[in-house]
Amino acid sequence: MPDNAPAPLILTLRLDPASQAYFDALRQRHFPPAINYLAAHLTLFHHLPGAELAAVRAHLQTLARATGPLPLRVAGLRSLGRGVAFNLENDELRALHRQLQTHFAPYLTSQDQQKLQPHVTIQNKVDPAAARQLLAEMQADFVPFEAVGTGLRLWAYRGGPWASLAELPFGG
Structure with a gap:
């Protein structure tokens, strides 16, 4: 991306403080500490x-x-091949995502056109054997639990750590 090109925007779900x-x-x-920024x-x-x-933020x-x-059910763990993630479930979140996909359709990459698979990655880019070991250890005593989506966060991606642009709390 040229230095003067606007940075792509990333949209995440804000989680309640305890879950975060x-x-x-x-x-x-x-x-891996070297890439955990x-x-x-x-x-x-x-x-x-x-x-x-401006239009996206508005x-x-x-x-x-x-x-x-949005009450979220942390339903299980899954393999990412070279990492591990928690699966989160909420039908309203999926509906919200579909609504946003419709609104932003002209701009979406093929990745963002896919069905949402809500997850939080806790390990990535490690040896597959290490990822399998962590997944097995965590699955052994995993019990589903609840989290809460409390808003949206908008970020600019500039090649490394993301720059926070806006926190948009849910108001309903």
């Missing part, structure tokens, strides 16, 4: 148009105000 702290601690423990996150969109920042702000907190 739990996932962050696991990510800190299991993610982000907090744990649930990505909704990987590449919205930076050139449309639309997301209106949507967030009209949305209530």
